[in-house]
Amino acid sequence: MNWNTLFFVILPYVALFIAIIVTIYRGIYRPFSISSLSSQLLERRRLFWGSIPFHWGIIIILTGHLVALLVPRSIVLWNAHPLRLYLLELTGVGLGLWALIGLLVLSWRRMTVDRIRVISTPMDFVVLALLLISVVTGLITATYYRWGSYWFTGIFTPYIWGILTFRPDAAPLAPLPFTIKLHVFNFYLLTLAFAFSRLVHIITWPVGYLIRPWQIVIANRGLPVLNEEEASQ
């Protein structure tokens, strides 16, 4: 077994396995611990400049990764024209920078604001560090190894599908530059940290709010659970 297999075949399975099992355990047996852990009450100005760029930037970039994974053809077709390739890459870099600025503001806030420091756990700093590595290596990749969107679909899409379908093949990753490998490796570290940190709040994103009735009424006995619309919309 070489490093390549350890980092890009074994680690992903271990990380995913732990993330899934622990998240389920936490969701069922320690639901109280799952929270976005907002600290807006304590400090709001810096949060505004940090949280909004970071969250939106990272969400859009992740969606981009996901599109490349699910419908690689769309990216390939889009990139058929060099101008559009440029556009995509530039947008990616822009969003990455935006997220990076947010992340830096958030880190600075966490380290310098008294009120925020006292509620920070060591894990909060671990998460911040991992995210910083992730965004920085992503940005380096986008600037120094351009056309990332091109070869992502060529190398990573088959690789990740291989992992997900239990036919892992990390060989194509071996010759990639160090930064890109670090980016991937770091992603698995984030996956490992997922269930043990505030990152779990990602999967509690409350889409149900779009359709649930405005009012929720619950009976402890006699009547069944009632979900009803009491105020109109």
Next chain:
Amino acid sequence: MNVRAHMSMLFHLDKCIGCHTCSIACKNLWTDRKGAEYMWWNNVETRPGAGYPTQWEDQEHFHGGWVYDGNGDGKPGKLRLRLQSRAGGLAKLFFNPDLPSLEDYYEPFTFRYGDLFNAPEGDDQPTAIPISQVTGRPLDIESGPNWDDDLGGSPLYAASDPNRRNLSPEVQEALSEVERVVFNYLPRICNHCLNPACVAACPSGAIYKRVEDGIVLVNENKCRGWRMCVAACPYKKVFYNWSTGKSEKCILCFPRMETGQAPACAHSCVGRIRYMGVLLYDADRIEAAAAVPDDRLLDAYMDTILDPFDPEVIAGARANGIDDGWIAAAQKSPVYKFAKVWKIALPLHLEYRTMAMMFYIPPLSPVMSTLENALTRLDINTEVEDFELLERLDAARLPVQYLANLFSVGDEQVIRRILRKMYAVRLYMRRKTVEGVMDDATLALLAGAGCTPEEAEAIYQLTTLPHVNDRFVLPPYHREMAVETWKDPLAHKGEVGIGYIQPPKRGD
């Protein structure tokens, strides 16, 4: 008709002495924890005043409650949350501009008492310096709980009261005049609304209203700390615990009520201003009642509360599984009597359209105390003084419009009617007990205020001489039956106590 029961509290504001015992009882019982130091589920504000959190009534700023867009043009309108649309709520998860910050409440503090003992020997007395309960660092205290306590005429605090907005400049000025300074106390808890904005705003669906008694609760296992409820509650009665990352609110002491005790604030109330009772309401009418123009809002709201003696209502209640003990409690409910039978109690800020279920009897004392002085100065015939007083509510020191802004969606007539009635009861009882003779003029006055002698006696009785069982008419909760729905009660009995306790811990 969909009959449900509600536990409601009533505050007789004339009797509140502003001692804050209620707040302390609540604090000791529920919010004396890390992250909750700044929370006052029960607080008592001085009015006119800024309130807690500062200027919470300024919905232009905080965007709490519901808005109804059918005011004016006669067409039926729609209700919507002032805070957010559904998609808008999700978009604001990362930063919610309407969330109050700690400065809107105050930074909780304590004192470093250890310094008193450990200070090195010196020429001066050691002092215990104030430190923040958040950071533990020394802190310049700039505000605190009840910072504007009793500052009725203060140009800083009282002048910033959002309810003064529509008062004329002269009246506003008079409110800050040294010799006319006036204030009264306003104790506040969560209103356990029929159309709660906190429930509607919660993206996780973690907040809910209990069917059996209407208590609105946060399920902290489902709460994800999105804190929309904090912003959406127009009364600012949901709080965010910065230590656990969960929202918390007044639970109307349900563990106490389930064991037959009144909520701690009511139980400890020194002025005995608080009453607890069951109200039966029609859940099917809530939506329609919340969506009417301002001028019909109070009537529509009062109509959702049902007559517990009406056979149809009783049948409806039974059909919905409300047991006879609750129906009997509803019939004896002091809240029902004050609010529906005698019609002298009102909800706070109904215009927020959350359909608040706690009731207030507007204060008569600050109104009348000035009147008497003013009239004495005006040399009015003392023989008829009492009667004249009644006609001159305009001269009241606490403006009627101000009370109307608090309790009757701005409608002065409602407040006048209530004050007249309360004053008529006072005059009637004075004639009867002090002078011992009843004259026709007094009886006519009483009738003019829409009150009969029997009613006056009953109001007097429940206001001044109630037994503790008259103030708190608590229904039997039958918790022993609650468990039956999902478990064999004997099995449950055998199992409770087994397991381990998970201390609330900030997610790591």
